[in-house]
Amino acid sequence: QKEVEQNSGPLSVPEGAIASLNCTYSDRGSQSFFWYRQYSGKSPELIMSIYSNGDKEDGRFTAQLNKASQYVSLLIRDSQPSDSATYLCAGTRNTGNQFYFGTGTSLTVIP
Amino acid sequence: EAQVTQNPRYLITVTGKKLTVTCSQNMNHEYMSWYRQDPGLGLRQIYYSMNVEVTDKGDVPEGYKVSRKEKRNFPLILESPSPNQTSLYFCASSLTRVGAGYGYTFGSGTRLTVV
Numbered sequence: 183q184k185e186v187e188q189n190s191g192p193l194s195v196p197e198g199a200i201a202s203l204n205c206t207y208s209d210r211g212s213q214s215f216f217w218y219r220q221y222s223g224k225s226p227e228l229i230m231s232i233y234s235n236g237d238k239e240d241g242r243f244t245a246q247l248n249k250a251s252q253y254v255s256l257l258i259r260d261s262q263p264s265d266s267a268t269y270l271c272a273g274t275r276n277t278g279n280q281f282y283f284g285t286g287t288s289l290t291v292i293p
Numbered sequence: 294e295a296q297v298t299q300n301p302r303y304l305i306t307v308t309g310k311k312l313t314v315t316c317s318q319n320m321n322h323e324y325m326s327w328y329r330q331d332p333g334l335g336l337r338q339i340y341y342s343m344n345v346e347v348t349d350k351g352d353v354p355e356g357y358k359v360s361r362k363e364k365r366n367f368p369l370i371l372e373s374p375s376p377n378q379t380s381l382y383f384c385a386s387s388l389t390r391v392g393a394g395y396g397y398t399f400g401s402g403t404r405l406t407v408v
Contacts, residue, residue, distance in 0.1 A: 216396045225383055225399040226336070270336070272396075280351065281326070281397060285335035 185209055188271050188284035197293050201258040205271030205284055208252070215254045217245060218270040220286065226270055229256070261291040295320045299384050299400035306374055306407055314369045314403050316384030324387040325367040326351070326397060327359065329380040336383070342367055343390070374407045381405075 187206045195201045207215070214233040218226035232238045232245040232254065244257040254273075258265055268286040275282065297318045306312050318325065326341035328351075338351030342361040356378055358370040367386075371378060381404050385397035 218396075225402050228396040228398070231396050280338060280341065282338070282352075283328075283336040285333065 185212075185275075185282045186271055186273055186284035188269075188287050190285060191288040192290055193287055194290045194292055195261050197261060197263060197291055199261050199291075201261045201265065201289055201291070203256040203258075203269050203271075203287050203289065205254045205256075206252055207254065207271075207273050209273070209275060210249075210252065212273040212275065214274045215245075215247060216272040216281075217243075217254075217256045218272060218283075219265075220268045220270060222268075229269075258289075261289075263291045263293050266290050295398075297384055297386050297398055297400035299382075299403050302401060302403060304403060304405050306405070308375055308407055309373050312371050312374060312405075314371075314382060314384075314405070316367045316369065316400060317365050318367075318386040318398075319365065320386060320388070320398070321364065322386035322398075323364075323389050324395075324397075325361065326385045326387075327357070327367070327369050328383045328385065329353065329378075330383065330402075331380050339369070339382075374405075376407050379405060379407050 216231045217229045220226045230245045232247045238245045242259045246255045268288050270286045271284040300315045327339040328336045330336050337353045339357050340359040342348040383402050384400040387395045387397045
């Protein structure tokens with residue numbers, strides 16, 4: 183079982199809609215989770231981190247963490263074509279020294 | 294500008310010819326790490342370093358070496374590259390351990406082809 187599972191997509195949403203990206207994890211001891219955005223051929227860019235149960239909002243982005251169900255999600259409101267990218271979910275192992283990534287979900291926002 | 298700098302961006306080499314990919318950060322970060330990214334496999338950690346002279350293996354360390362003699366630099370060494378090391382490589386750094394809520398900042402990547 184992979185430590186972080188993401189639906190590879192592709193996920194397509196119309197411009198202005200809400201995009202919902204989901205991630206489940208297997209290590210119940212994982213403490214912190216991160217969402218990265220990666221454009222084709224570019225390096226991953228950090229969008230948000232979350233380590234407490236509940237929601238965390240930053241502009242058009244909301245990260246949600248549910249430790250009991252072991253899932254993390256990212257909502258993108260008012261999606262724009264520039265949001266079209268691959269979104270990577272990442273978590274930390276219980277030791278806190280290592281960082282593991284899901285394989286990413288490809289998002290396309292249709293104008 | 295705060296950044297992680299990798300060189301070279303592109304590299305084509307032949308099997309068995311030793312190579313080094315350099316990585317430098319100017320943010321005084323403690324943690325540094327190397328990842329490789331392959332289609333369908335995502336980002337996999339090769340090695341990481343918690344501070345000068347402190348390194349540890351990640352998930353796919355075979356065929357790679359690293360060193361951390363200075364805080365800012367973390368080179369990746371392939372002593373005898375093989376075609377299965379053809380990949381996109383990223384260096385990353387973090388202020389402190391990622392379990393404390395700090396994420397990694399990534400370099401621009403090095404696309405390596407071994408023929």
